[in-house]
Amino acid sequence: MERVCSSCHAVAAEETKGDWCPACGGALVERAALVESARVKPEIDHRGIVLPRRHAVGGIISPQ
Numbered sequence: 001m002e003r004v005c006s007s008c009h010a011v012a013a014e015e016t017k018g019d020w021c022p023a024c025g026g027a028l029v030e031r032a033a034l035v036e037s038a039r040v041k042p043e044i045d046h047r048g049i050v051l052p053r054r055h056a057v058g059g060i061i062s063p064q
Contacts, residue, residue: 003028016048023049 003012007026019028043051 001030002033004031005029011050013042013044013048013050015044022047 003014003016004010005012005021005024005026006029008021008024010021010023012021012028016022020026021028042053045051
């Protein structure tokens with residue numbers, strides 16, 4: 001399960017405390033994880049939001 005903002009759809013890290021999105025203040029809801037990737041540790045910013053994965057050559061990898 002992952003915690004996602006109902007407004008801006010930011011994914012909150014599991015260590016993030018509270019029920020509100022640190023980016024926009026929207027409510028965090030739980031949903032099943034879209035991608036189970038145990039190989040790569042997610043990059044988390046200073047607010048506690050999981051950042052999108054990056055490709056080795058550059059750019060952002062986003063799920064479709």
